[in-house]
Amino acid sequence: MPADLHRDAVVADAHNDLLMAVSARPPELWASFFRERWLPQLTEGGVNLQVLPVFIDGQYRPEGALRQTLRMIECAHTLAEGNPDAVRLCVDGPQIDQALAGGRIALVLAMESMPGIDASVELVPTLHRLGVRVASIAHWNRTPLADGSGQDATGSRLTSHGVETLQTMERLGILFDVSHLGASGVGHVLELATRPVLATHSSARALRDHHRNLTDDQLRGIAATGGVVCVNFLAAFLAVEARSVTIDHLVDHIEHVVSIAGIDHVGLGPDFIREVFADLTPPCCEAGSFSGLDVAACIPDLDGPRGLPLVTEALAKHGFADEEIRKIVGGNLHRLFLAELGVGR
Numbered sequence: 001m002p003a004d005l006h007r008d009a010v011v012a013d014a015h016n017d018l019l020m021a022v023s024a025r026p027p028e029l030w031a032s033f034f035r036e037r038w039l040p041q042l043t044e045g046g047v048n049l050q051v052l053p054v055f056i057d058g059q060y061r062p063e064g065a066l067r068q069t070l071r072m073i074e075c076a077h078t079l080a081e082g083n084p085d086a087v088r089l090c091v092d093g094p095q096i097d098q099a100l101a102g103g104r105i106a107l108v109l110a111m112e113s114m115p116g117i118d119a120s121v122e123l124v125p126t127l128h129r130l131g132v133r134v135a136s137i138a139h140w141n142r143t144p145l146a147d148g149s150g151q152d153a154t155g156s157r158l159t160s161h162g163v164e165t166l167q168t169m170e171r172l173g174i175l176f177d178v179s180h181l182g183a184s185g186v187g188h189v190l191e192l193a194t195r196p197v198l199a200t201h202s203s204a205r206a207l208r209d210h211h212r213n214l215t216d217d218q219l220r221g222i223a224a225t226g227g228v229v230c231v232n233f234l235a236a237f238l239a240v241e242a243r244s245v246t247i248d249h250l251v252d253h254i255e256h257v258v259s260i261a262g263i264d265h266v267g268l269g270p271d272f273i274r275e276v277f278a279d280l281t282p283p284c285c286e287a288g289s290f291s292g293l294d295v296a297a298c299i300p301d302l303d304g305p306r307g308l309p310l311v312t313e314a315l316a317k318h319g320f321a322d323e324e325i326r327k328i329v330g331g332n333l334h335r336l337f338l339a340e341l342g343v344g345r
Helices: 002-008 018-023 027-044 065-081 093-101 121-129 149-154 160-172 183-192 216-224 247-261 274-280 305-317 322-340
Strands: 011-013 047-054 087-089 105-111 132-135 175-177 197-199 228-231 266-268
Touching (some): 002 305, 011 305, 018 065, 027 065, 027 105, 027 305, 047 065, 047 322, 065 087, 065 105, 087 093, 093 105, 121 132, 121 160, 149 183, 183 216, 216 228, 216 247, 247 305, 247 322, 266 322, 305 322
Parallel strands (some): 011 047, 047 105, 087 105, 132 175, 228 266
């Protein structure tokens, strides 16, 4: 039964921006707000391994970016320390497995772009000391390290500081995340990478021609490094008509990535942002779009972690074998983290 399989599998979510919502509260409420608002969702969704990206909103850039980066990292540590029975902030594979064995959710800190760091590559080890184990170097636009996918027309590769950042991350044992990186930048990373490359939340460009999605050549390249592509659930990245997207569209993208990258290189990167956006935006002007995308459009019943068992059910209906489903819903990302997190050279 799909429900039993989902409960028994390691379920890993490679991208949930819940830290944005939690850190918006006063610090004394961080642990309790997480426990009341997000922990039940993660538990009901069967999440065992959760990546927590630190994303710095535009209102903090550039002057307050570093301060907000540190604040969100502290928020992650605080919510973990305040809920020791339920979660553990992990920095390596053994800690992840210890958390899972103890029935706790393993949390892994990630950076989504590095506006607080910019060209100060010497601070990347500081992020590592603070627990960051996954990082990207661009979002939609240009940074001192690289161009985001919204700047694809520039055809730019990583800057010298971007190359140094990649090398530093590989040395420290921080996984390099190519989601949001411009197409030429992805190619540059794949030329240089000596360790597995991760895409935390990217879908297939062959099915939805958007710059945030990955081409077949990029999918093959990431797989060749031993990395994992975690498919994004955001409706606007799955089909042009976002309001008509169903879970079958999501499975189509998963099937395509499997066909190109292989069954051992696919995971889930849901990017559940509707609740986060609603939490941060006053009711008078609730955001319905972001960079021209309809972010309010979601797969029915799959707008948050609670819906993740539906993915296992849909994969089973589409003919995936149990062992294949285990790999997709979390096994591949779990394996990658066990091998790579915190393992510096």
